[in-house]
Amino acid sequence: MAVAILLGALAFNVVMGRNASYRSKSPPVPSPLTAPSPAQPLPPSRNITLQPPKPTLGLAIILDDFGWGAEGTAAALKLPPEVTVAVLPTGPTASRDANAAIASGHEVLLHLPLEPVSKDKMGSEKGREDFITTDMSDQEIEERIQMYLKSVPGAIGLNNHMGSKATTDPRLVQVIVKAAERLGIIVVDSRTSPKSILYRYALQAGARAGQNELFIDNVKRLDQVKARLREASGIARKKGKGVIVIGHVHPVTVQAIKEFLPELERDGLRLVSLSRLISGKKVG
Numbered sequence: 001m002a003v004a005i006l007l008g009a010l011a012f013n014v015v016m017g018r019n020a021s022y023r024s025k026s027p028p029v030p031s032p033l034t035a036p037s038p039a040q041p042l043p044p045s046r047n048i049t050l051q052p053p054k055p056t057l058g059l060a061i062i063l064d065d066f067g068w069g070a071e072g073t074a075a076a077l078k079l080p081p082e083v084t085v086a087v088l089p090t091g092p093t094a095s096r097d098a099n100a101a102i103a104s105g106h107e108v109l110l111h112l113p114l115e116p117v118s119k120d121k122m123g124s125e126k127g128r129e130d131f132i133t134t135d136m137s138d139q140e141i142e143e144r145i146q147m148y149l150k151s152v153p154g155a156i157g158l159n160n161h162m163g164s165k166a167t168t169d170p171r172l173v174q175v176i177v178k179a180a181e182r183l184g185i186i187v188v189d190s191r192t193s194p195k196s197i198l199y200r201y202a203l204q205a206g207a208r209a210g211q212n213e214l215f216i217d218n219v220k221r222l223d224q225v226k227a228r229l230r231e232a233s234g235i236a237r238k239k240g241k242g243v244i245v246i247g248h249v250h251p252v253t254v255q256a257i258k259e260f261l262p263e264l265e266r267d268g269l270r271l272v273s274l275s276r277l278i279s280g281k282k283v284g
């Protein structure tokens with residue numbers, strides 16, 4: 001044992017001595033062209049970390065309502081990976097769509113069905129059971145979110161499907177925000193109601209959050225969707241910050257995005273991923 005320690009110490013000294021003698025005998029000769037002198041500024045990489053992050057001027061596009069095998073699913077997944085895919089958890093193709101989206105580089109959201117003001121929008125009696133409603137207990141809401149996340153594997157966040165009633169309910173919103181924080185996922189307020197408090201509550205709780213600026217395909221016509229995308233890039237330029245917009249998995253929307261992207265670049269903006277846009281934002 002003592003011998004081993006002694007040998008170890010000797011080896012250590014030998015190595016150190018070699019290094020020391022290397023340093024003293026052959027100091028590295030700096031090239032006069034590249035060596036920084038003390039008077040020169042720090043290399044650019046160090047300067048960047050000292051400055052606040054630049055606002056990400058671009059569009060983050062979320063496409064909602066995957067999970068039901070909608071026409072346009074395959075084409076949508078061929079869009080650039082910056083486009084985010086929001087998957088309804090109770091649809092028959094939910095897990096398949098989430099996995100396919102992730103495999104092609106997209107970020108995925110759990111598209112959380114939340115109670116709208118108009119109960120008719122929730123569909124059939126069976127369809128209504130999918131929605132998180134204001135009469136559920138805190139525990140029921142949490143369990144539902146956890147269950148739904150299992151159907152949308154790899155989701156980095158959630159955004160609301162419908163929810164014009166639920167997103168104005170302080171208790172329900174708080175439960176969602178707390179659950180999202182605990183699970184470490186992003187919250188995106190789809191803003192299906194001007195009275196929604198989801199985004200505000202999420203920011204107040206210190207969660208990573210964003211909100212929809214506008215829906216791009218309320219009218220599903222190529223020229224109309226492109227006009228909304230143009231409007232969104234105008235908002236981004238005017239505000240000097242990134243903007244989140246929401247469309248749906250639909251062939252017209254997919255085609256409009258494809259045709260609009262070169263225009264976006266010509267305007268000096270770019271398509272950005274949701275997580276990148278949100279992490280570049282000031283939260284709090």
Ligand SMILES: [Zn+2]
Nearest residue numbers: 064065161162
């Ligand atoms: Zn939806």
